[in-house]
Amino acid sequence: MTLTSSKGWQFRQPSVLPGFRWTLGFTLVWLTLIVLVPLTGLFLKSSTLGWDAFWTLALEKRTLQALKISFGTAFLAALANVVFGTLLAWVLVRYRFPGKRIIDAMVDLPFALPTAVAGIALTTLYASKGWIGSLFAPLGIKIAFTPLGIVIALVFVGLPFVVRTVQPVLEELDREVEEAAATLGANRFQTIFRVLLPGLAPAVLTGFSLAFARGVGEYGSVIFIAGNVPFKSEIAPLLIVIKLEEFNYPAATAIAAVMLLLSFGLLFVINLIQAWSRRRYGYGA
Amino acid sequence: MAHDTLQPDRVTSEGPLARGLLIATSLLFLLLILAMPLLAVFSEALRKGLPAFLDALKDEETFAAIRLTLLVAGISVPLNLVFGVAAAWTIAKFEFRGKAILSTLIDLPFSVSPVISGLVFVMLFGAQGYFGPLLASYGLQIIFAVPGLVLATIFVTFPFVARELIPLMQEQGNADEEAALSLGASGWQTFWHVTLPNIKWGLLYGVLLCNARAMGEFGAVSVVSGHIRGQTNTMPLQVEILYNEFNFMAAFAVAALLALLALVTLVLKSLLEYRFSAEIAASRRH
Numbered sequence: 139m140t141l142t143s144s145k146g147w148q149f150r151q152p153s154v155l156p157g158f159r160w161t162l163g164f165t166l167v168w169l170t171l172i173v174l175v176p177l178t179g180l181f182l183k184s185s186t187l188g189w190d191a192f193w194t195l196a197l198e199k200r201t202l203q204a205l206k207i208s209f210g211t212a213f214l215a216a217l218a219n220v221v222f223g224t225l226l227a228w229v230l231v232r233y234r235f236p237g238k239r240i241i242d243a244m245v246d247l248p249f250a251l252p253t254a255v256a257g258i259a260l261t262t263l264y265a266s267k268g269w270i271g272s273l274f275a276p277l278g279i280k281i282a283f284t285p286l287g288i289v290i291a292l293v294f295v296g297l298p299f300v301v302r303t304v305q306p307v308l309e310e311l312d313r314e315v316e317e318a319a320a321t322l323g324a325n326r327f328q329t330i331f332r333v334l335l336p337g338l339a340p341a342v343l344t345g346f347s348l349a350f351a352r353g354v355g356e357y358g359s360v361i362f363i364a365g366n367v368p369f370k371s372e373i374a375p376l377l378i379v380i381k382l383e384e385f386n387y388p389a390a391t392a393i394a395a396v397m398l399l400l401s402f403g404l405l406f407v408i409n410l411i412q413a414w415s416r417r418r419y420g421y422g423a
Numbered sequence: 424m425a426h427d428t429l430q431p432d433r434v435t436s437e438g439p440l441a442r443g444l445l446i447a448t449s450l451l452f453l454l455l456i457l458a459m460p461l462l463a464v465f466s467e468a469l470r471k472g473l474p475a476f477l478d479a480l481k482d483e484e485t486f487a488a489i490r491l492t493l494l495v496a497g498i499s500v501p502l503n504l505v506f507g508v509a510a511a512w513t514i515a516k517f518e519f520r521g522k523a524i525l526s527t528l529i530d531l532p533f534s535v536s537p538v539i540s541g542l543v544f545v546m547l548f549g550a551q552g553y554f555g556p557l558l559a560s561y562g563l564q565i566i567f568a569v570p571g572l573v574l575a576t577i578f579v580t581f582p583f584v585a586r587e588l589i590p591l592m593q594e595q596g597n598a599d600e601e602a603a604l605s606l607g608a609s610g611w612q613t614f615w616h617v618t619l620p621n622i623k624w625g626l627l628y629g630v631l632l633c634n635a636r637a638m639g640e641f642g643a644v645s646v647v648s649g650h651i652r653g654q655t656n657t658m659p660l661q662v663e664i665l666y667n668e669f670n671f672m673a674a675f676a677v678a679a680l681l682a683l684l685a686l687v688t689l690v691l692k693s694l695l696e697y698r699f700s701a702e703i704a705a706s707r708r709h
Contacts, residue, residue, distance in 0.1 A: 150519035155600055156610035158517050161509040165525070168506045172577055173531055176543035179553060183546050226449045232436070235446055243693040247457050249632065250685035250692075252639025253537075254659040255678040258666050259460035262467060269463070270455060294456050326437060355536025358641035358659070362666070375538040379646060382542065387551050394539045405534045409527070 177398070184395040187388050195392035200368055201377060205396065208374040211285055212353030215292030216300075219349045220342055222293075223300025230301070231308045245301050248294055253358025260291055261363040283365030288373065291359040296349030303345035307338060340415030347408040351401060461682060467671065468679035479676035487653040488661035488677070494569065495644075495657060496637040499576040503633055507584025508626070512618075514585075515592030516600070526589070532581040540578045541646025544571055567649030572657065575643040580633045587629030588622060591703065595621055624699040628692065635688040639681060 150158065184192055195201070229235075230242055248256065264271045264281040271281050281287050311334065319329040357375040365371045374397055381390040437445070469476050514526055532540065546552050548565035558565060565571045599621065603613040619626075641659040648655045656664065658677055665674035695703060 150517055153517055153597070154604055155516050155597060156604075157512060157614075158519075161513040162517075162519075165506065165510040165513050165529075168509075169525075169528060172574070172581060173528065176547055176578070177531070177535070179547050180539070180543045183553075222449065222452045225445060226453070229446050229449045233442055233446055239693070241450070241453065243689050244453060244457055246689060246692065247461065247685065250635045250639075250688040251461070252641060252659045252662075252678075252681045252685070254641040254662045255464060255639070255681045255685075256460055258662065258674060258678060259463045259467075263459055263463050269459065290456070294460065297456065351534050355534075355539070356642075357536065357538050357645075362663075375536050375642065378536075378538050378542060382545065382646065385551075387546070390542060391546065394536075394542050397536060398539060401534045401536070405527075405531075 180391060180394060180398070183387075184391045187392065191388070192392050192395075195389045196396045198389075200372075201374070201389075201393055201396075203369045204372050204374040204377040204393075205400075207285060207288070207370075207372065208354050208397075209400075211288040211373070212292055212296075212350050212356075215289045215296055215353050216346050216350040218289070218293050219296045219300045220346050223297055223345060223349075224304050224338070224342055226297075227301045227304040227308055231305060245298050248296075248298050253295065253356070254362075256294055257291065257359040257362035260294060260359065261287075264290055264363065282363050283371070285364075285371050287363040287365065288360050288371060291363050292349075292353040292356060295356050295359055296353050299348040299352060300342070300345035303348065304338060304341045307341040311337065340411060340418070343411050344408060344415075347404060347411065351404050351408070354401065354404075355397070461686075464675060464678050464682045467675035470675075471672065475672065476676050476679070479673040480680070482673065484653045484656070485661060485673070485677060488656045488658045489680075491569070491572070491654075491656065492638050492658040495572050495576050496634055498573050499580060499637050500630060500634050502577060503580050504584050504626070504630055506581075507586075507588055507629060507633075508622075510585040511588035511592050511622075512614075515589050516597055529585050530582050532578055535578075537579060537640065537642025538646055541575045541643040544574050544578070544647055548574075566647050567651065567655060569655070571647035572644050572655065575647045576637050576640055579640050579643045580637050583633035583636065584626065584629035587625055587632070587703075591622060591625040592618075621702070624695055624702040628695050628703050631688055631691055631695070635685065638684060 187195070226245065230238065230245075261282050262268050264287060266272065266275040266280060266282070268282070274281055279286075281290060315333060315337075316329050319333045320326075324333065355375060357373070357379075360373055361376055364373060364376070366376060374393060378390050378393050378397075381387075381393065436442070468479075510525075510529060514522060545566055547554055548558060548571065549555050550559070550566075552566075555566075565574070599617050600613050603617045604610075608616070638657075639659055640657075641663070644657055645660055645663070648657070648660055650656060650660060650664065652664070658681055662674050662677045662681070665671075665677065
């Protein structure tokens with residue numbers, strides 16, 4: 139990919155294909171109008187608040203607590219998804235069992251099912267009188283209307299991210315490596331934990347970050363099951379909506395700006411992981 | 424027994440007990456997290472039988488919500504389709520500086536909370552926004568009206584088609600197009616008769632996912648909608664309103680329609696993956 143030819147610096151490599159200017163122009167204009175201008179507008183709006191006012195709003199106790207709940211529950215849910223998502227990917231790639239194709243297709247349900255539908259369904263199931271909630275209620279465990287409910291909703295939403303990043307990598311994995319480990323005297327347990335899983339780490343990490351990033355911003359599936367008690371089960375996106383409904387635009391903007399900065403930081407980290415894993419393992423999960 | 428451990432099957436797989444346990448654990452997890460919510464939607468919707476279910480749907484506001492959802496998806500999906508094809512053509516077919524940045528920027532909406540995706544348009548076009556007063560002076564309304572719903576939906580579904588096409592077109596390379604051009608085809612002819620047939624299944628796949636999200640989006644449209652009954656409520660918003668009014672029967676009836684849409688999406692998606700895996704982006708193949 140040498141972009142410098144005898145002519146020196148070049149914006150693009152010569153190509154016989156037409157339409158570069160036209161499609162690049164259209165892409166840039168559309169991207170700018172739909173994504174860049176609105177996002178920049180939000181940051182400009184929050185900068186007009188002034189530094190002190192911005193931080194006073196952003197560091198308000200209720201806001202901090204909401205951010206903590208959003209990030210904390212998203213982290214726990216992503217962790218649960220790493221365990222079960224990797225297990226699921228493993229089962230789907232390595233084993234044969236009846237109904238496997240349907241199970242495989244089912245994994246994408248959270249991508250297809252509207253979040254509000256998932257929200258009311260999970261609430262009905264995990265409420266103390268619901269099919270699943272009633273099993274836990276006698277044990278004194280309340281799931282719906284507690285932070286635990288938020289975690290359940292975020293596990294639902296984030297699951298396909300982990301499965302779909304780990305699955306293709308697991309498929310590409312060379313069986314010979316496992317055979318080599320076995321001939322060198324490793325038992326199956328050692329082979330899995332010391333040979334296979336380290337190779338999967340970048341994919342798992344990417345899946346974790348994607349599920350985490352999605353969970354932090356998630357709204358529709360959470361608000362029904364969360365209970366939405368300030369300081370206890372109120373997530374940051376909901377607080378933005380509440381501030382907006384109170385016509386408190388500065389506060390809504392400040393919380394949104396903080397969340398965006400954190401999400402973009404996360405996106406940056408994901409890109410670093412992918413670049414690193416491409417160098418280290420030869421693929422970008 | 425030493426001979427036994429050298430069986431290739433034994434060394435690269437687990438024993439039947441471990442295998443059964445792992446399969447059972449993951450199936451139980453799927454049942455609790457994915458399958459039962461889906462079942463719950465239909466069971467709640469059909470709790471009082473099919474006639475009651477249909478009755479619950481027979482409501483002017485619900486009809487309006489269905490019409491609005493179709494309208495919003497009908498506008499935003501084609502726009503994102505055109506954008507997706509143009510962006511994929513630029514990124515996949517040419518080498519230019521800043522390509523990686525452009526690619527990252529296209530993915531940006533995926534990492535923005537849906538609520539913020541709505542908020543940014545309120546900040547631009549709302550009564551307190553940058554262009555709010557100007558729009559008001561011309562009597563135009565974007566926020567709490569259909570244009571706002573369309574904008575927010577375009578924002579959240581922005582990357583879907585491009586994301587699907589870029590790896591696919593990169594993998595296919597430029598040889599087909601170069602051949603067509605050297606044989607005298609025009610740029611448009613090359614696109615219609617060479618590129619489009621090559622990417623049609625991948626394009627359909629991207630549109631399918633884009634549409635599912637467009638029709639099901641909740642957070643972003645919730646912020647810009649204003650929840651005016653019969654006017655700016657899409658189906659997911661109608662579900663919320665009915666649910667919060669404790670009209671569970673009707674809420675789950677509308678939810679069941681959306682769940683049906685999700686199931687149709689999943690079936691079509693699996694069919695596409697199964698039949699045209701080679702013609703769908705490499706990253707999706709499994």
